Amino acid sequence: MEIRLENLTKIFIDKQKNETRAIDNLNVVIESGKLVGLLGPSGCGKSTTLFAIAGLHDPTEGRIYFGEDDVTKLSPDKRGIGLVFQNYALYPHMTVKQNIMFPLENLMVPREEALERTQDIANLVGIGALLERKPAQLSGGQQQRVAIARALVKMPRVLLLDEPLSNLDARLRLHMREEIKRIQRETGITTIFVTHDQEEAMSISDQIIIMETGKEMQRGRPQDIYNHPNNIFVAKFLGNPPINIFRGRIKNNYLYYGDQKILPKVAPDGEYDVGIRPEDFKVSPTPKDAINIQALDVSVIGRDTMIRFVYGDSEVRALVESESLENITEINLTVKDEKIHLFDIETGLALAYIPQLSEEEIKMYGDHHQMMLARDAEPKADEVEAQLVNKKKKNKKSNK
Incomplete structure (x- = not known):
């Protein structure tokens, strides 16, 4: 299932009427069957983009297409998505089997078919022997597999993963990265994976989209972007x-x-x-x-x-x-x-x-670069606090 974002914009307005442009005129095509990582620092707009695709945020402007279907105004349950959050949100009183089957029961799938699909998807994600356990009896990695199985059992058109590995330790994260890549390859489902961890994004994604201040900074195969950054932000962001x-x-x-x-x-x-x-x-x-x-x-x-x-x-x-x-x-x-x-x-x-850019695009990048330079030049909160403390000390001395 191809996903297409056209001029997608999301503006949040706070109580003081201040605007925050979380997504800024984003134009993206995600090819059918690909695993694409949305990568960027905190606050860059990657999760907001995922939530807009999921239908959890209504765009201020722009359109969202799944294939030829305009899903911009559709509610999440009508879009045919599977969604996995950082918090797995498993029902603690239910068994693994009941957790996985829950969306099928809501869809009124016949019980025999639901049981068969539950067993098949549990085997796919490697928890076929754990169906009678409760979430509290599972490790973090096993809980993650249950959440993925629950998202996949509906046979969604699109799988959306919002920082799904953040709660796991380093060794388990490595293993689950490999598992997510395997599951995606075997199902062939178009998958979008949000993370701020560049190693995660580069290791499992067919393509990555690097975002900052709601804009796409670069898109392509992970190694191509690493070796040929289009701008200094991408060059600085990638690499450790x-x-x-x-x-x-x-x-x-x-x-x-x-x-x-x-x-x-x-x-x-x-x-x-x-x-x-x-x-x-x-x-x-x-x-x-x-x-x-x-x-x-x-x-x-x-x-x-x-x-x-x-x-x-x-x-x-x-x-x-x-x-x-x-x-x-x-x-x-x-x-x-x-x-x-x-x-x-x-x-x-x-x-x-x-040479590949129009004058308008060059200006857009230039404005963003100057904004970043100005932001980096601003004193950090701890520096400001230190300056205030020093100023108070000087005032006390002068008053003595």
Whole structure:
């Protein structure tokens, strides 16, 4: 089932009549049978988008289509969706079987058929032997499987998952990611998965849509987005450890940091925000076309080593293979040309992406980039509190 969002907008208005644009003119097509991750920081609009698709929020503007059907005005029970929340919402007094069968009873499915479908879906999600247990007798992962089974037993057109793994520990989350991917492949149901965890989204999704302030920042295959971010927000958001960003310039196909000529890079002359991912540094046996650095800190992380160093005014992290390190004090690091990301200073757009955009789109990204810069420049709440405390102390001293 293809899902299509056309000019989707959702505006919330508080008691003081202040508007919050949670979804901002979103245009998305999700192909039938795909598992798509909505990814972004808290407050970016991903859950609001999911709830609009589910029918729990009415859009302020725009349309929602399932295939050729306009479902914008349909109630959730008429849309043919299965929905799983972060809180599994299982009925504690019911057995696993009764929890899974509950939506079928509401749909007045004949009991024999309901029992058969319940057993089949329980086997699919790996809880076929637990049907007579109560939720309190299950682990977190088992409860999650019950919630997924209950959503699937209705044979929905679309499966919607809102941060379903947030309550699980790290090891169980890894296992359940694999299980969700398997279940989706076996059922072939179009699935939307909301998460703020980039590892989750990248590991199970056919495609990811990265959102911020209600807008789509980039869409595509996870590895393509990681390797080719369209803008500096996406580059910073994806990756752990995060990408290194510093101000540099290109002159005669070389990257300069200040007056220092550091790495070859074929690009038009000019000043840019430069991005290099820690894992894209490689140890070089010679200083030619390399950065010669003195390590501030070296941490061995399994087969890799994290090197922290200062270059000019910037603190930089490099993640290299431990075996390639002989001298851990003075190190020559190089980066391949295609691994050096250049972003326009005014708009935050990747240099290679700008020619694909209209002037209106470039302006939209530029306005968003400047807004983000202004927001980042604002003092944080703890900084403001510290300033107020210091001001009070100074006033007390002056009054004595």
